[in-house]
Amino acid sequence: MKIHLVDGTYELFRHFFALPPAQDARGGEIAATRGVLASMLSLLEEGATHVGVATDHVIESFRNDLYPGYKTGDGIDPALRNQFEPLEELLAAAGFRVFAMVEHEADDALATAAETAAADPRVEQVLVCTPDKDLAQCVRGTRIVQLDRRKRQLCDEAGVHERFGVGPASIPDYLALVGDSADGFPGLPGFGARTASALLARYLHLEAIPGDGAKWEVGVRGAARLATTLAEQFDDALLFRHLATLVRDVPELGSVDEWRWRGPRADFDAVCARYGAPGLRERTHRLAEKRAAS
Numbered sequence: 001m002k003i004h005l006v007d008g009t010y011e012l013f014r015h016f017f018a019l020p021p022a023q024d025a026r027g028g029e030i031a032a033t034r035g036v037l038a039s040m041l042s043l044l045e046e047g048a049t050h051v052g053v054a055t056d057h058v059i060e061s062f063r064n065d066l067y068p069g070y071k072t073g074d075g076i077d078p079a080l081r082n083q084f085e086p087l088e089e090l091l092a093a094a095g096f097r098v099f100a101m102v103e104h105e106a107d108d109a110l111a112t113a114a115e116t117a118a119a120d121p122r123v124e125q126v127l128v129c130t131p132d133k134d135l136a137q138c139v140r141g142t143r144i145v146q147l148d149r150r151k152r153q154l155c156d157e158a159g160v161h162e163r164f165g166v167g168p169a170s171i172p173d174y175l176a177l178v179g180d181s182a183d184g185f186p187g188l189p190g191f192g193a194r195t196a197s198a199l200l201a202r203y204l205h206l207e208a209i210p211g212d213g214a215k216w217e218v219g220v221r222g223a224a225r226l227a228t229t230l231a232e233q234f235d236d237a238l239l240f241r242h243l244a245t246l247v248r249d250v251p252e253l254g255s256v257d258e259w260r261w262r263g264p265r266a267d268f269d270a271v272c273a274r275y276g277a278p279g280l281r282e283r284t285h286r287l288a289e290k291r292a293a294s
Contacts, residue, residue, distance in 0.1 A: 003117040003256060004048045004147075007130035008055040008098070009106045011036045012087050014150065016080045024086075024275045029079040033087045034277050037094060039149075041280070043129075044287055050117075050259040054109035055088055057100040061108075063183075063243050070243065071184040086275060093271040094284050097259045104250050107134050111246035113253050114138050120256050127154075134180070136160045137171035137246060165197025166204075173206050176241035185240045188233050195220045206230075206237055263288030 015035030022031035043051060059073035073081060092098045099109035110128055117126045118140065128135050131148040138144055139160050146155040160168050177196040179187025198218040203209045210216060213227030220226065230237065264284050272281035 003126045004051045005110050005128050006053045008053040033083045052097045052259045054099040054106035056106045061105045069184045093268040095264045108247040111138050111248045112250040115248045137168050139168045166200045170200040172241045172244040175244035176237045
């Protein structure tokens, strides 16, 4: 079997900015939520059997306690923010296993679920469906891979090396140096992608980089200045790496067998009626009937 793990928050943002507005019976914006469900049904129609969808039930997480500049829900369009809970409700009613995160983030749930699935000998491959660079740290050979469904691009471990110049194990160190604007931490001054890749391809982790730039066995410009920056801001680099490192033991995500799609719940029709999605209701039931007959 193959396991599909989907970044539901990313999908909601993507559909919000891609689709024209639409309202439910109460006048609330609902187009992105409907769009994500339609996308998940497409995944099933393409042959997926086991699907877990991770969402950020709230934007803030334990990382906000570690670094005040970490991303928050400030500035999110209310029409988008107000669809977080409807998304979880509609997907769960449609029969998808939803990992709604509060203390952790959706990425942590994806990382944990990927480890859980990869440990199951019945699983042929784990596909983490998001282009988010954070998740590159979870890629393992061709067993755990990233799938950008919009571009239809698959990224295995060789692909991570090609994209970042380093392997999955060095991705948190890489992000610590270059920063991650989406998550709200800046990295270290002077460390661009090329320099970070060159250093970590040679030394793998921050602690192994020589303190004397003259001893760096890589051809980077301004090595002495960068070495000084790294030494002076090493604690910041370690903090940024901690922020970028995904948690792989998020509790209560269930087992692989619990992620198998078996059709909608009994309340699905009522939920669809509330959100004005009769076409999605019919499409979901047709899929369930087809699965039951196969």
